[in-house]
Amino acid sequence: MSTRLPQGRASVPAPPGPSRRRVLAGGLAGAGALGLTGGLSGCGSPLAAGVAGTPLNPESVTFWNLFGGGDGARLQTMLDVYREEQGSPESLTAATFAWGNPYYTKVVLATLGNKPPDVAVAHATRATILAEAGLLEPITDDLLGLAGLSSSSFTESVWEAGRVGDSYYTIPLDTHPYVLFYNAEVCQQAGLVGDDGKLVTIEGREAFEAALTEIKGVTGDVGMVCSNVGDTSGSWRLFQTLYWQMDGATDFLGEAGQQLTVNEELALATMDYIGGLAKSGLITPTIDYAGAGTKLFTGKAGFQTQGEWEITTAQGIEGLTFGMVPIPTVFDQPAAQADSHTFIIPRMERTDAQRELAMGFVKSLLDQSLTWAEGGHVPALKATLESPEYQALEPQADYASAAEIAKYDPPGWYSGSGSTFENIVGAQIGLVQQQLASPQQALDAIKEQLRTYLDTPSPVLGS
């Protein structure tokens, strides 16, 4: 018996019931599902949470962060110490997300969806915005007390950076300035290394450019690398550092991000300088984050501007002798872009026991501040900062002063590390370095793209 189906093709209708193949495939799938669910069922399991919305892992600490690369590896060792202290690997669930806006969006959405992590990392410049949005629990003296800490345990400037209104919302971990890495061997050949084996002090434009030229002669490639591809924050940090080195520099944004208060003349001069260095071949015009590191490590460049956190990567390169110093004062005064990592407690319904558990975790990590400092960061915990062990760390000792001349990002609901502000400005700086835009074009583009944000009142503040 045959029936004509609409397509005009002769065919026999399928026998009633599913075909053998489908049953087989279905059976396999079913078995697989049973296996998975069998292994993953339970009160705090993902299955229960996904189906019934029960809390995930109520007996353990959930911790989110954005540390990748060398920082990420170091963090894992610190997290393992906590797990060992607790006596169980299930005591901690940690997740790492892509750095920048995607991370913060995730934290916001998770908090709104009532499943935030117990503890999360946040830059000081972003934490304040989350606090204004009402998404964080205030860090009270009682809360700190659960970890045996108080507000005076931390460097004052970093503690104050977490203040919104009358409350504080962050537990500081570190400050991480933008510094100069140098390849000791290359610099030695360029005559830039002193008797102590360290880089000589370089001050002023001429000395700086002379140094770069010398290095370029040695490497045959460039003098310095500054990553600007897929790294808008890197470009921003370079700009912010050089800009604030100039006399008369003002905050890029004012009035909590509603006003453009940058000194346009100085901004143009800074961009011009960066573009000029690229044009004369002293720095690479186009290079990405990883590539810049590779160039320094393989001796194709003598200097690299980068965050101090890359120290772990550098230390992992066999046969490389390197050093770190604050970025030389090319213009009028020393300055360095920086931000601080802090711990935040996203708002959620929690029991006191859970709060204690969370703070216990924070305490454990802060106790390991020295380990974290070995990763290049300047500890915010005074006990560690002032300890002889930290002060003996090399090359940390050489650039720790950069934390004191730190320049945070300007205030604004769309500003902060990895923010739209950094992306917009950094992208244009990167283009100038790539010789794809003139400083004026870049500044015009910046102003145009920032217009909407400047004109929009903060969506996170309660009306």
Add this chain to the structure above:
Amino acid sequence: MTTLTTPPPVPPSAATRPDGSPDTGTRVKTRDARAGWLFLAPFAFFYALFLIVPTLYMLITSFFNTSLVRPGLGSFAGFANYAEMFGRADFWSAMWHTLQFTLYTTPPLVVLAFVFAVLANRLKRGQWFYRLAFFLPFVLPSATIGLIWVFIFTPGTGLWPTVQGWLGMEPTAVLADPSWAMVGIAIATVWWTIGFNFVLYLAGLQDIPRELYEAAAVDGASPWQQIRSITLPLLSRTTTLVVLLQIIASLKIFDQVYLMTQGGPGISTQVALTQIAAIGFTDNRIGAASAFSVLLFIVIIAIALIRQLFERNQDRSA
């Protein structure tokens, strides 16, 4: 089993129910109506809840300053959100980039798919191989596509610059260059989705009777001429469908941009949907994002309507 013969049509009014009572038309209609709604109810429920209600919600919030993190609708904004969009350079650039993406991908996806299908249709053996090669990428998740192609496009050491080097070309950092990033996304997209059009064209080609070609061959037509005079005209309906489906799909692009460039470098690959997501979820401004969504919505509906009219026209002239 013998073939079914159509029983003589029984007018509804003469039908009888099992208990012997006459089945009047109205009773049938009531049963039909109830059954109809009951059968449709589950689908309609979800449809109403997850297509209609969000659309209405989108329309409403577009007139308010709704915030992601604050409860309620927020203050009334009137047309301010729309005005903001029209005044924002990055709104127009997002729309332009969406159009740009459509222009970069639609011709290759239509023409190449057509060419491949025509060629594959001619070859009897190995059809499974060509189907596998072209269609396999289509079943891959966009996340896989993103990871594969970002790796291929790695500046300097990726497969793409390496091959460029072999061919004696200057290696390009495709995804890092504002003028090339969209091309890179287009290339990944064409690779990813050509299988769909390929299959559509193959199905359409297989409906063309072989005799037409053979008659033409007898008359001395070369393969090119056969394609031009037989294949192209008979596939015009499929082509229209493919083109219009492609355009609408391109307007909704999100995945590849989010995964491969996040809208960068700068905003050179920021398209409509990624910008909407950025405004809504990163800037926390639901109201503004809704306004943008409404505008995109209007563009898509307009094109879909044009497609309906086109098809009706084609049907009439066919």
Add this chain to the structure above:
Amino acid sequence: MATTTGTTRRNGVSAAAPAAQEPREKTKDSTRAFNVTAAVVLTVFAVLWLLPSLFALKTSLTTNSTAALGAPAILSDLQITFGSYLTLFQAGDIWNWYLSSFITSAVTTVLTVLFASMGGYALSRLRFPGRNLVFLLMILGIMVPAQVLVVPTFQMLDAAGLLNTYWAVIFPQVPAVIALFVFKQFFDGLPRELEEAARIDGAGYWRIYRQVVMPLSGPVVAAMAIVTFVGVWNNLILPLFVLSNPELMTIPVGLATVQGSFGQMFADIQASAVLGALPLVVLYMIFQRRIIEGVAGTGIKG
């Protein structure tokens, strides 16, 4: 004698070719030349099309340090290392993602096929008031791009407290209007005799639907089930925003967001890409015909 070039008839129309003369020599030659060129060109492109997947696979089977050196190193590496896969399986995340993807895809598929076939049956077979209005709404539904609705959908799921559950991914994807239409079109083409016979025998609509119509719908059910399953599995934008917790994420979201931990582990990243796609590739290998039918069907009818 009709031309024989080793071809077989492939479409359903019976061969009733009029007796034809031999085509001229020139045309025969040009046809053969054309076919050879076609084969060569097509094969070149097909191989080209396979290369990216193969390269990803190859990279996933190297060590991270080799992969970090770039394409030349990867291509010249002759060893096969499963280290990346081991790392991923041991890390545990991927199992949660598979679970999440599987549950959301399977449940959505069951609900969609069930509801769309029921609705398609109603639209096709049953005359009820408001039918045309519903029809119109459905047509509008096809034009609505679900992605544009991600912002309001998020808000609604938030209000309902469904965020960060599988339902947040399942429910919005259940009303697939394409499936509704495909079923309706298919039912339109089914002869009604069996149903009428059953009706006269006193069967209710549900019985008819279940025991007469659906068993005849095997191909369409299979095609729609697979298209839906693949579609839900691969959906990125919806779960990206409604699932924030890594343990609940579906495969695409997991791959897209939890990359920080990989850092520069390029082999691991490519391995995760392969693993993310693997279930679907297997599905494709098994159900090739159905998938192709499904795709062709939705396109032609859509």
